[in-house]
Amino acid sequence: MCRSSQTRRACGRNDVVSTWDSLRLFSPAQYSSLPGRLMPSRPGELYPNAAHVVDYLADYEKRYDLPVQRGQRVDSVDRDGPVLRVGTDSGPWTARAVISATGTWTRPFLPAVPGRRDYRGRQLHTVQYRRPSEFAGQRVVVVGGGNSGAQIAADLAHARIDLIWVTQRPPRYLADDIDGRALFDAATARRRALDEGRTDAGGVASLGDIVAVPPVRAARDAGLLASRPMFARLNTTGVEWADGTRAEADTVIWCTGFRPALAHFAALRLRGTRGHIATVGTRAVDEPRLHLLGYGDWTGPASATLIGVGRPAREAARDIADFIRH
Structure with a gap:
């Protein structure tokens, strides 16, 4: 469940879609799919636009009857003995495990350029x-x-x-014939190389x-x-x-990037270098009841993409199941 107080998700037509009108994914539809259901292609549209993605996510939610709690905003997560206490604007929840997938979109980064506060435009x-x-x-x-x-x-x-x-x-x-498919493969190969102690070839950054x-x-x-x-x-x-x-x-x-939206974990005191929380796979090192998903390669290769999130999501689910059983 974990949704930060600032997050706005594009999961259905009744939600606010915080993108620009002409936004395009940079992978074809078949390479932009969540596990279990391919994103359908549309005639004349190689790279899906924002409306296409929203329709797909809404259909995915409906197909699997996902229990999405809309309008409930998570402000805090803290320890409460054997459980985690999740503070929301509609009252507290308790959970034996929490997966946070609030991403980075709600934490835009603005560089400290001299004169930025003086500019009148x-x-x-x-x-x-x-x-x-x-x-x-x-x-x-x-x-x-x-x-x-x-x-x-x-x-x-x-x-x-x-x-x-x-x-x-x-x-x-990148070369004109390279798109998100190659980026996913490069990110996966880089993570595998690092895990095996081989030389870092640079992954996606080496391509452009x-x-x-x-x-x-x-x-x-x-x-x-x-x-x-x-x-x-x-x-x-x-x-x-x-x-x-x-x-x-x-x-x-x-257009200067983002930082992870992790303010709701302040009470857990888990933040480390570069604002990240140290993880093994998706599991927080210092709080095994917490998993982080979709923030970037530090929570799984290409985990912030539709095609890349499936593998770390499965690993997180297995890890949580094992944790609860024991």
Whole structure:
């Protein structure tokens, strides 16, 4: 059950879907499926959009009659003798084991760039972006060289918004024939190599930073996605590079990643390096009744993806079953 007080999940049409309109997965439907039910393909759509994914998840929930408790928000998890006490906005729960899958979407990361608090324009993060029409007539700076930054920059570029795209290093596109299938295989191979004591080949990071889904590929090939180096600071009206070059900007969109949403575990005092909780597989090292799922490779290879979450989820279920039996 564990859902943080800030989390908004796209599990059904009555929920809020916190994505931008043109969002695409970077794996075909058959490689974006949960265990037991393939995501159906749609004619003319290689990479599923957000609505497709929401429909699939709603159908998955209905097919397996999953007892989802909507509208119940988890604020805390603490020890209470032989059980864990889960504090929610509708009263406490007790559990012999808890799986937390709150992910990272509700903890957007904003870098400490000089002048960010002085800037008078609009600032938003990936999670707040919806569609290009909101920025008609504006100059927009998009910050970030990953998939979100590239997709949002392409979205704005296709709409002919006055765009500056800045990245820490020149954009690294994966080969056009590589998508989430190869990324899943690379993440799995890296984890296997590390577990066996072999050399770290770099996994997904060794392949590149950006999957060239069709809208990104089209914008890139049309010359609409020329990036500039990261600026040094913001001023009141825009951005400024180290050489003194300036650019006015009405809006800055920070596509700068996320951190794990783990504030509900503060009372357990489990946080370690980089804000992570130390785990063996999905099980918390210092609290064996707690499992974490879907936060990244530290909770299972590609565990934050639809296709990748199945294996660590099965391992967590087996581990919990064994723990309860004993």
